[in-house]
Amino acid sequence: MVHSFCAGGPAFLQGGCGRRMEGRADRKGKMAAILFHIGLVAYGIGSFGHLASLVRERPGGHDFGDRALTVGFLFHGASVLLRAIDLVQGGAFRFAEGLSFVAFLTVGLYLLVGRSFRIPILGAFVAPLVVVILLPAHAFPDPSATPPPWMGWIRPLHIAMALSGLALFALGFLISTLYLLLQRELKTKRPGAMFRRLPSLAQLDRMTQQVMTAGFVLLTLTLLTGVLFPVSSAESSTLRQLTKEAMGVVAWGLTAAILVLRQILGWRGRRVALATMMGFFCLAIAFAGVFVGRPV
Missing domain, CATH: 1.20.120 (Four Helix Bundle (Hemerythrin (Met), subunit A))
Structure with missing residues (x-):
């Protein structure tokens, strides 16, 4: 309703609505970035736990690593959800976001497979790969872009x-x-x-x-x-x-x-x-x- 009112109203009202919508989008983007970085830190901790268990041959480290990955998955998932909402609403989908989505899905699949097959050592391979995938998304975020015409x-x-x-x-x-x-x-x-x-x-x-x-x-x-x-x-x-x-x-x-x-x-x-x-x-x-x- 707000969007239709803004679109059909006078020019000065359209400008005000546009600024408010841009402000909300900016706040949502900042929140998504914060959640993303919390998830990345948790993935890093999970990688350390899995690799330490692999080197020292202590099975308990894999449990710690899986718990850290689960925490990272939840925070990362919240970030992905915010971006997915923007995507459905017509936002552009960029390379860094593609990396983020793939990493999120890989962790989710690992947690699902790990629960079914009980292969904790697989986490020592999954967790570092996810961190490697996400680091470019963190270091080189894509600039704003106009979405393509196919919607x-x-x-x-x-x-x-x-x-x-x-x-x-x-x-x-x-x-x-x-x-x-x-x-x-x-x-x-x-x-x-x-x-x-x-x-x-x-x-x-x-x-x-x-x-x-x-x-x-x-x-x-x-x-x-x-x-x-x-x-x-x-x-x-x-x-x-x-x-x-x-x-x-x-x-x-x-x-x-x-x-x-x-x-x-x-x-x-x-x-x-x-x-x-x-x-x-x-x-x-x-x-x-x-x-x-x-x-x-």
């Missing part, structure tokens, strides 16, 4: 599915890394203490399959909704646009092939782990290509 409900849905798929592949990348490290240690016949706390290769393989299946579904929906993205004829031929599209299709095709070959030929283990890691790299390149030169 409506499909835009936030497309972005949410794309980032969720990337977060799933990031988690799959870490699980695959654990799989390959454990496989190498088992071949030496003298695995270290860290690897004795890992689940079996079969369980890690099942986790990778579940993550890839969910990621494939989201990636498929992302590509389908991406067709609705209006791209000018000049932009469609740019190297950035072609690279983004190619990497997304390669990741989709690679994941589809692995899932099919797993069912038909019984592919397991190392091949699936390597394919998952390659899929993550392809999606990461596509994600970076989206934001080169403009927000979304």
Whole structure:
């Protein structure tokens, strides 16, 4: 109601309403930044707890690290919610915010998976990765930008599915890394203490399959909704646009092939782990290509 009154009122009233709306947006942005930094500090503490437990072989450190990650997840989630509201209302979505959303979703997936599979050592890989993802978002925040012309409900849905798929592949990348490290240690016949706390290769393989299946579904929906993205004829031929599209299709095709070959030929283990890691790299390149030169 206030917005319609401002839009239809005299020029001096429109100016006053605009200043009030800008003031509210500025306060909301500052609050989101404060919550983001509290979450980042908690993630850093969680990383320290997990890594200390990994080095000193004290399982209690993983519990402390998970609690710190949970606290960070809650504060970070509040920051993400404020930005998501702005996105739904038509705000521009920038690279730093994309990093923030991916990190938030990765932590949430880890906490969910950790509760189901009980792999505390995975936190020693997830927590540092999340901090590394968030540091550029903290150090190089994007300037204000005008949102692109494509709006409506499909835009936030497309972005949410794309980032969720990337977060799933990031988690799959870490699980695959654990799989390959454990496989190498088992071949030496003298695995270290860290690897004795890992689940079996079969369980890690099942986790990778579940993550890839969910990621494939989201990636498929992302590509389908991406067709609705209006791209000018000049932009469609740019190297950035072609690279983004190619990497997304390669990741989709690679994941589809692995899932099919797993069912038909019984592919397991190392091949699936390597394919998952390659899929993550392809999606990461596509994600970076989206934001080169403009927000979304």
